[in-house]
Amino acid sequence: MSDAASNERRLRELVQWNSVFTQRLFGEPGRSALRPQRPKAGADVPDWLTKLRGTLSTQPATAAGVHEPPRTGPGVVVQAAATWALSPATRSTWYPWTLYRQVWVENSWPVALDVASDNVTFAAGVWDRSIRLFDLASGLVVHTFRSESQLLGPVRVLRFAESAPHLLYSGAADKRVLAWDTRTGRIALRLVGHRASVDALAVHPRLTHVLFSGSADEMIRVWDTRVGGQCSVHELGGHRGGVRSLVGRALEPQLLSASDDCTIRSWDIVKGVAAGVCTRHAKPVIGLSSCWLETDLTESELERLVSVSADGARMWKLPAVQLVDEIPGPAPTLSTAAVSEDGQLVCGDLDGQLHWWNAAQRCWQSQSAAPQATSGVTCSVGARVPAVVLCIAFDRSATRLLTGCHDGAIRMWRLHDEYR
Template identity: 30%
Template sequence: MNNEDPQEEYWNKHVIMGFLLSGFFLFGNFFYLSHMTWLFAPVTSQVIAKPNRVVFQVLSFLLTQRNLSTAALWREFLHVLNGMLHGRTTESLVATWDGIWETHSGKLKLTLTGHIGQVRGLAVSSRHPHMMFSVGDDKLVKCWDLERDKVVGSYHGHLSGVYCLALHPTLDVLLTGGRDSVCRVWDIRTNMQYRAFSGHADTVCSVFSRSTDPQVITGSHDSTIKLWDLRSGNSMATLTHHKKSVRALAKHPTQESFASASADNIKKFSLPRGEFLHNTLSQQKTIVNAMAVNQEGVLATGGDNGSLWFWDWKSGHSFQQSQTTVQPGSLDSEAGIYALSYDITGLRLVTCGADKTIKMWKQDESATPETHPVNIRRF
């Protein structure tokens, strides 16, 4: 993309996070950063920080009894939601498929309807910020105009539910994967399928593309990860290191490497060839549904049992483990974390789970090393 493209400048002012979930989840710990070392502190008092110690605390808590199925976050953006945001450019929204919510007040701002089944994912185009894409169990892939709050395009081709999607960072290309074991490539200008990557033996549940190379990476319930050439449509490599379903992938924002999550372990690979680098040094011992890594190399993973672990990207060491607690009125089986993501700064984290709650974390600038000392023996 041309560096002078106003859409690129426009996009750099906000962030979008797409979540695969059936609800939201709230957990109850704080964590902070001391240079490259992140740690949690218990919620017993107000957390405080000073320079070089980044502390996260609850930003807002949103609870709804509706059947939430997808979420997204917009940050520092005033115009995409049809003028519904007012005030400073630092205001944020959280969008579920039940509607779009203000993070500071928890108020519902907008409701979009169109799918006839559970929505599995959302993504907003960096090249066309007024365009949002959604996928769901109804086999449908839809394009929404966020300025007019309506569907402006549909993509037909999947033979079963669509579980994941990703937009190419520099091309007008949409990637979708689903229960038909196929990753499909769409031209968003024509709404036509450009290519189909066939080779997985089970559901394609995670996908991402690289901006520096025409390459697509997919993860599947068949326990494999495949690397594809976007130009030719051929498979470049099949990674068989996992023994159980690969449910989540996360590429490092600045490094040519990515991580994959499964019930057997979390593994890291290099790009573009997919060489195996290492396993994490311990196991979360659950199905990991979601993962995200920030610019500082802090990998966060959310599990089906409500566990939230933080890892050092370089070493694979888990320096903090947390267990979520379901909200009053929810079942213990609804402790699972279904999605999580950092914002564009890497200093805020959003987690979502099965008990229909969402928790956002922000930097607290009043903590000191004395109030939250780092226990070096843990490392």
């Protein structure tokens, strides 16, 4: 087949995918198929979610050479989401965290972390241009991935696919997004189009083949990995700074982005246009995440968006992205942040400190990110400098936390009450 015919076929598939995206994900046009609540185990399954599962089960490979594991029944998605959640008594409550394991990266340091959706493994992007896969229970290295052509820069961000725990996406300073099959260690797909380093990635919570990427070129791209990586479905422009974080929502066709321009933007991913801009931060937004909080008035749960900057954290109501709460910042040198699915917030700074938000007392609890006396990095003049916190990630149960520091250690924390 000629290149012209191949390009024409690819464009035709993209146009067709874009036109039926709403029907596949949210039901027929003109009919509201959204639900304001997250599905729970044992509850009635909405029609749109049943239809979505049928669509996913008949999809081809999510990327070239990568296939999803077989599904065992219509309730697999709901049961997995319910298993990850903490009990209602502990939601949005701060507990003391205890360091229980350290994993050292030789001759380098971790710059990106993410935990697989099955909560069995986690991946670390290392400054030496490699990706290392660890067993979450033991902390042992399972595999080390390297591109056949050495990356022009370190991996900046990692994201596992929600419904395919063996599929890992990486964004790096070489402007590419790579899809890795963690079972074989091979690259399954290359997505090319950004003009600067890729610093943010998000996989759609329901549709594994829908990927979002944000870059220092101030652009956001929406990809359909089933039709290759030569062109994106949407190219979203509007930020005036590098894109730092992305959140794709499962219940609505909405994408949320945070940027160095101190704004949060909402996007309609069906139409490919901006839906709103939030400007309540005065400094670059370094973290963005959605969480579910229980309410006292009803038995339902509310989805909230949490944004983190050096000037503090903000909680937003979705889908309108209306400000609900403002939290003052714990330190002016924040470098990274993470929010668990149930609303636990932790930040790391350039001074080697971890800051945990105590929602009950509305204050920050701080402790050293490297509590051992031998921790720290020795500079050329012999002085010891703090173990700068570079990356943070919660596991899928929100009971364990991973932190990567400049001293070359990946530290694993867990709730202190497990020892009692």
